[in-house]
Every structure is written in structure tokens, then in C-alpha cells.
Amino acid sequence: MSAATRRLTTAQALVRFLSAQYTERDGVRRRLVAGTWGIFGHGNVAGIGQALVEYADVMPYHQGRNEQSMVHAAVGHARQLNRLSAQAVTTSIGPGATNLVTGAALATINRLPVLLLPGDYFAGRVADPLLQQLEHPGGPDVSVNDTLRPVSRFFDRITRPEALIPSALQAMRVLADPAETGAVTLALPQDVQAEAYDWPEEFFAERVWYVRRTAPDPVELAAAAEAVRSARRPLLIAGGGVHHSEAEGALKAFTDATGIPVASTQAGKGSLRHDDPADLGGIGHTGTAAGNDLARTADLVIGVGTRYTDFTTASGTLFQNPDVRFLNLNVTAFDAHKLAARTLVCDARAGLEQLTAALDGYRVDEEYAAAYRAGKERWDGIVAGAYRADDDSAVPTQTQVLGALDAVVGDEDVVINAAGSLPGDLHKLWRARSPRQYHLEYGYSCMGYEIPAALGVQQAAPGTPVWALVGDGTYLMMPTEIVTAVQERLPVNVVLIQNHGYASIGGLSESVGGERYGTAYRHRAADGTFTGPPLPVDLAANAASLGMDVLRAKTVGELRSALAEARSSDRPTCVYVETDPSPTAPPAEAWWDVPVAEVAGREAAVRAREQYEREVAVRRRHL
The missing domain is CATH 3.40.50.970 (Thiamin diphosphate (ThDP)-binding fold, Pyr/PP domains)
Structure with a gap:
């Protein structure tokens, strides 16, 4: 007896499939693809567009105005829900598809899930070159959607209806996997979107993608605990992974038990409340004096869920203790191994809970704790003054x-x-x-x-x-x-x-010898520069x-x-x-490497290069 099938277009099958996908973590279940943003053109209106009308009862639709911004909206949704729910974005072929690239890069860099469904050329190639087709003379299988390959964690072009089945399942796996997630692209040729196929009913069955809380390896855990116990000036850097794992409570328990202070990246800020005794605020180029002063003398840096960007490390100049070592707790091995660190490749909450237990009885010296709390108090006064x-x-x-x-x-x-x-x-x-x-x-x-x-x-x-x-x-x-x-x-x-104008880049331009050139929103003056009235x-x-x-x-x-x-x-x-443009924020507490012209005829650039050479001289490679 043959298995039951349902005759649908490829686009209809995809929408039905997406509506039946769920994530589950800690017993909480969510729609994996909670809705679809879309702007319709000839490349998706008759396929995905028609399917969204057909199944409006199970797939919410959101009307966007710009393809890039639709991806940003989906990313905001995913971040708010700790990566446990995503949204899809559908566009037409051509400019609609290429407008996705910036948003896709943002999603992948930030390790946040979004599903991209751009239209594509005809798989049957019967109408080439169709409107908005790239028509690459040396590669007829190339389309503008190939620009999405390097910024996607998973990419496929669905050139036959039946190819959707394995590809859709792989797409969901990547979206739901905290170690793999980012932008996922299924490029959909226009003719294939509208083509009918007899789909197995099993394809539309409800599926739950369990988001694992991977535990640390016992050998790695023992080594990590020993590294902490032997440190005299440990500092923890909280990254976005603390939030994604909902590990804030575990981090609070860890710091309460050990007294180890916490500084946060941009993505990790809020991992502790600002008034927690262990919270030192930001780290790196845009960080606080309290956090960066400790970073310069720390002998152990514990990175939890961080990618260690150049802002966090002050372009490799921040961690100046000659004996500094790194211990990285991250769900992604790629990030865990940065800075030649000891690793705990695991979920942030599970790792912090087990590391806290392994450190039972350990606490930093009270002299160290008193010093960082005094630094925090001084910085709180600076904040109050700026406000x-x-x-x-x-x-x-x-x-x-x-x-x-x-x-x-x-x-x-x-x-x-x-x-x-x-x-x-x-x-x-x-x-x-x-x-x-x-x-x-x-x-x-x-x-x-x-x-x-x-x-x-x-x-x-x-x-x-x-x-x-x-x-x-x-x-x-x-x-x-x-x-x-x-x-x-x-x-x-x-x-x-x-x-x-561009206030941030204006200030940066001035500091690197660019003299704020081209950074103000002003009329041209008589000399041709943008220095006239606003x-x-x-x-x-x-x-x-x-x-x-x-x-x-x-x-x-x-x-x-x-x-x-x-x-x-x-x-x-x-x-x-x-606003009054007078600078009232405290200056940068750490360096950031923006290369300055090595030779120049203007005095501003010459002075900036001299300063640059002084700063870059203290950069370290941590091996």
C-alpha cells in the first residue's frame, strides 16, 4: 500500500511545512518560524505569495517596505526570544533578493536565526533572460542569490520540487541549532515555486527541534576549575551567549559564590543588573574604566558566550598581564578556541552551573574584591555626572x-x-x-x-x-x-x-588625521568643503x-x-x-585599531600616525 500524499505546489508545501515546525528547550515550546515578512514581485508573487494567501490561517504574514529592514525585524524578533523562534523573509528575484545581503550578514555575524526565501531564475530556463536575471555568460547556473552564499549558514537552490524535502529539514536543523545558527537561504526558482508535486503526508507532520543544553566535558571541566582556583585576578567577560542561553541566573549564582567580577560585551550587557556588586559594565574600546583596568591586570580571563571582537580586546592591546591566560565557555567550538584558550564547549547555563559546583569553597581574595568594587563606585559617579x-x-x-x-x-x-x-x-x-x-x-x-x-x-x-x-x-x-x-x-x-551629521565617524576621522572630512550634513562652503550652514x-x-x-x-x-x-x-x-554637540561622554578607555596613513603631507595625519605607532606597539598575540 502506497504512503498517503498531498498534491501541492512547492511553495504551498513549504509554507505548510514551516507552519508545523517547533523548538523546545526546558519544556517550553515555540513556533520555529513564527511568521513571514514579504514584499512581492514577479519572482515570488505567484508562488510564495499565493501560498501565503492559501495558508494565511497557519502562517502569519507581515508586510514590509524594504527587504533589508525585513531581515532586521526578523533578527530583532529572534534575539528577543533568545534564538528559539525565527521569522522568514520572502522577496522577488533581482534587487529584492540582493537587498537581503546586508541583513543576512548581520544575522550570521550575530549568530541569530532568520530564514530567507528569495525568488530565482526559471530552473527550466525556458524564459531566459527573464526580467532582473543576472544572466552570467560564463555560468548559466549563477544568479544574484549566490551573493547570499558567503553570508548564509546554509544555502540551497531548490531546482526540483522533491529537492525541497531534504533541504527544508536541513534548514530547520541549522536554524534551531545554537552552535550553527544564522541566516539560512532557500533560493526558489519561479517555475519550481508554482510546480505541483505529490508530497508525502509525513513531510507536513509536526516536528519538534529540541535545543540541547550541552554539558561540559568532565576533563575540560576539571581543567577549567583548576585554572580558576590558581588565578589571583580572574575576570569574566559576558557575551551574548549568556542571554541566548538564558544563563543570567547561573551567572549571578557563579559571581555570588566566587566573587569573580564581570565585564560585558555589547551583546552581553545586562547579564547582571547594573547595581550588582560584581558588575563592572562594558569591556574594551567602549567599556568602562572599572572593567578595563581589571582587564589589563587579569591573569585569567573567562569568556562566556563571546566572539572576542576587536572592540572587546581593544584590537589585541587590552589584556596586558604577561601571564594572562584564557578560559572560554562557548556552545560553538570555533569561538571557544579563540586566544589559544582552555575550552568548555557547552551551553552557557549548563557550563556555568557545573563550573560553580566544581569551584565549591573557592572565592577571590577580599582585597581584590574591594578594589574592583571601589572602581565600580568611581565609575558610577562618572555615569551620574554624564547624566x-x-x-x-x-x-x-x-x-x-x-x-x-x-x-x-x-x-x-x-x-x-x-x-x-x-x-x-x-x-x-x-x-x-x-x-x-x-x-x-x-x-x-x-x-x-x-x-x-x-x-x-x-x-x-x-x-x-x-x-x-x-x-x-x-x-x-x-x-x-x-x-x-x-x-x-x-x-x-x-x-x-x-x-x-555622522558624529561618531566625525570624531574618529579627527583622531586618525581625516579632519572630519565629509562627515557633516551641511551645505558646501565657498572652498567646496561641507562646512556651510546645516x-x-x-x-x-x-x-x-x-x-x-x-x-x-x-x-x-x-x-x-x-x-x-x-x-x-x-x-x-x-x-x-x-542636541548640544559638546562632548560629555567619558573618553575611550581602551584603544581601537584604525590604520592611519603611514605618510602624509597634512599635519593632522602626521600627528595621528605618531600616536598610532605608540598604541600599536603594545599589541599582543595570545598564543
Whole structure:
């Protein structure tokens, strides 16, 4: 007797299949693919588009305005739910597909799951060259979707209906595997999307992908415990893996038991509450003096769920103790072996729990604990000073904007940022009160991420106040999903800071001899440089034209009132504020390697090169 089958198009079969996939961890089950973002063109409207109409009852659809921003929204959703649920993104062939590349890179770099379903050329090649086809003369099987290969953790082109079955299963495996996850691409030729096939019923059966909590190897665990016991100045660096594993409680138990202090990467900030005695704030180029001072003298650095980017290591200059060694706890062996470390290749929560047990009775010297707590107290005073605004009638600085927001948000609020000068100020100064409050995308530091990501977070956490913090440069990159927020009645809040240019890159340009060239939003002056009056651009009016409620704040007092009003609103709201450009944030506490011109005729670059050579001289390779 033959097995039962169901005759569907390839696109219909894919949508039905996706609707039956689940993850489960610690007994909690979630939809693996919770919904699909889409913009339709000729490359997907008759296939995936028709299938989404056919099965609208089981696959929620979200209408986006820009393909890149749809991926950002899906990434925000996945991060908010600790990688246990993803969203799909479908686009047409050609420009729609290539617009996915930036978002795919962001997802893969940050180890966050998203499913990409771009249209592709005709597999039968009967209509070549079709509209928007690349038509590569030396490789007829090449399409623009091949640009997604290097930024995807899994890629396949489904050239026959039956090929979908093994490929879809592999795609789900990668999405659900914390050690493998990232962007997953199934490129879908237009003719194959609409082609019918007799699918086995088993393909549509409910499947649960169990997210393992891999335990540490006993031999590695014993070696790790010995390394900690023999250290005199240990420091733990919390990365994003602490959040993804929901290991915050295990980390708190570890630090309470051992007294080992914690500094956090951008992705790991909030692993401990800001007022925890062991929390030193950020680490690296945008970190705190309290965290970086300890890093320079640490003899053991325990990395938990971190990739050790150049910002974290200060481009290899931060960890200066000649005897420093590294112990890395990571679910991914690739990251665990960085810096020639001892490794615990395991789930962050499981590893921290077992390491805490293995260290029973161990605690750092009280003199060391007293020293780092004193450093933390000094830094808390610096934060308070940066936040303070004594004159409510004054134009706020950027750090005073953060101080005003800090006074308004609750523990449950989510604050999102990704690029510009804000990530540095936030990493140094923000007082994270809960694991999900601090949402910084700094693996790719992608301008334009914040607003669409806020939509994904809001979908994942209905009722949660969500704030997208953007400067004018980032806003101009990708404001289009404001329309989606209005359409879907998602009450996200956008704090739009106007400082007339690329403030972060302007400062960096000045420090490396670039003299802030090309970083201001100004008219050209008589000499041809962009040093004339600021551009007469009204970004608040732009946000209002897209459907947002807009609150303009000119002073510190008006800003406080506007933020409070925005938080209480049930509509998408923008708080617009022009800031005093005077620098009020503490300077960088560690170096970052941006190569400076080795020879130059301008004095600014000559001086910058001299400083660069002094800094680079202390870089180390940890072997």
C-alpha cells in the first residue's frame, strides 16, 4: 500500500511545512518560524505569495517596505526570544533578493536565526533572460542569490520540487541549532515555486527541534576549575551567549559564590543588573574604566558566550598581564578556541552551573574584591555626572538624553541601538536593569537596524515598551518601516537625535588625521568643503508624514515630558530632539585599531600616525 500524499505546489508545501515546525528547550515550546515578512514581485508573487494567501490561517504574514529592514525585524524578533523562534523573509528575484545581503550578514555575524526565501531564475530556463536575471555568460547556473552564499549558514537552490524535502529539514536543523545558527537561504526558482508535486503526508507532520543544553566535558571541566582556583585576578567577560542561553541566573549564582567580577560585551550587557556588586559594565574600546583596568591586570580571563571582537580586546592591546591566560565557555567550538584558550564547549547555563559546583569553597581574595568594587563606585559617579542636567531650560547633550530616558524606562523596557556615537555612550553609561533591556546590534553595527528591529521586538513581546534610539544619519538610512509600525499598530518609540551629521565617524576621522572630512550634513562652503550652514532638513516632519505621532523637545525639561508621554502612548511615537554637540561622554578607555596613513603631507595625519605607532606597539598575540 502506497504512503498517503498531498498534491501541492512547492511553495504551498513549504509554507505548510514551516507552519508545523517547533523548538523546545526546558519544556517550553515555540513556533520555529513564527511568521513571514514579504514584499512581492514577479519572482515570488505567484508562488510564495499565493501560498501565503492559501495558508494565511497557519502562517502569519507581515508586510514590509524594504527587504533589508525585513531581515532586521526578523533578527530583532529572534534575539528577543533568545534564538528559539525565527521569522522568514520572502522577496522577488533581482534587487529584492540582493537587498537581503546586508541583513543576512548581520544575522550570521550575530549568530541569530532568520530564514530567507528569495525568488530565482526559471530552473527550466525556458524564459531566459527573464526580467532582473543576472544572466552570467560564463555560468548559466549563477544568479544574484549566490551573493547570499558567503553570508548564509546554509544555502540551497531548490531546482526540483522533491529537492525541497531534504533541504527544508536541513534548514530547520541549522536554524534551531545554537552552535550553527544564522541566516539560512532557500533560493526558489519561479517555475519550481508554482510546480505541483505529490508530497508525502509525513513531510507536513509536526516536528519538534529540541535545543540541547550541552554539558561540559568532565576533563575540560576539571581543567577549567583548576585554572580558576590558581588565578589571583580572574575576570569574566559576558557575551551574548549568556542571554541566548538564558544563563543570567547561573551567572549571578557563579559571581555570588566566587566573587569573580564581570565585564560585558555589547551583546552581553545586562547579564547582571547594573547595581550588582560584581558588575563592572562594558569591556574594551567602549567599556568602562572599572572593567578595563581589571582587564589589563587579569591573569585569567573567562569568556562566556563571546566572539572576542576587536572592540572587546581593544584590537589585541587590552589584556596586558604577561601571564594572562584564557578560559572560554562557548556552545560553538570555533569561538571557544579563540586566544589559544582552555575550552568548555557547552551551553552557557549548563557550563556555568557545573563550573560553580566544581569551584565549591573557592572565592577571590577580599582585597581584590574591594578594589574592583571601589572602581565600580568611581565609575558610577562618572555615569551620574554624564547624566546630570542642572538646567531644565538648556539644550540637552547626548548623554543627558540617555539620562532622561534612564529616568523614564522601567525594568521591562527594551532599548535598541546599533550604530553611530550612541553605542559607545550606551556601553559605557547605560544602567541595564534586566536581561533583555539592552539590545545593541554591534556585530555588524548596521545603520538602519534600529527601527525595523523594534518592530520585531514588539511582535515578540507585545505590551513591552520598546525604544529605538537613532541619530539623524541612521534615521536617513532606513525610516521606511515606520509605515509598517503604523499599519500594524505597533506602539514603538523612536528617539531621534539630530546632530547634523555622522558624529561618531566625525570624531574618529579627527583622531586618525581625516579632519572630519565629509562627515557633516551641511551645505558646501565657498572652498567646496561641507562646512556651510546645516541642511534645512526637518526629520520630525518626515516621521510625521509617515504616520508617527511626533513630540518635539528643545530643552531638557521638554525632553523628560516627551519621553514620559511617548512611553504612555499606544501609538508609534517619535521624540525628536536636537542636541548640544559638546562632548560629555567619558573618553575611550581602551584603544581601537584604525590604520592611519603611514605618510602624509597634512599635519593632522602626521600627528595621528605618531600616536598610532605608540598604541600599536603594545599589541599582543595570545598564543
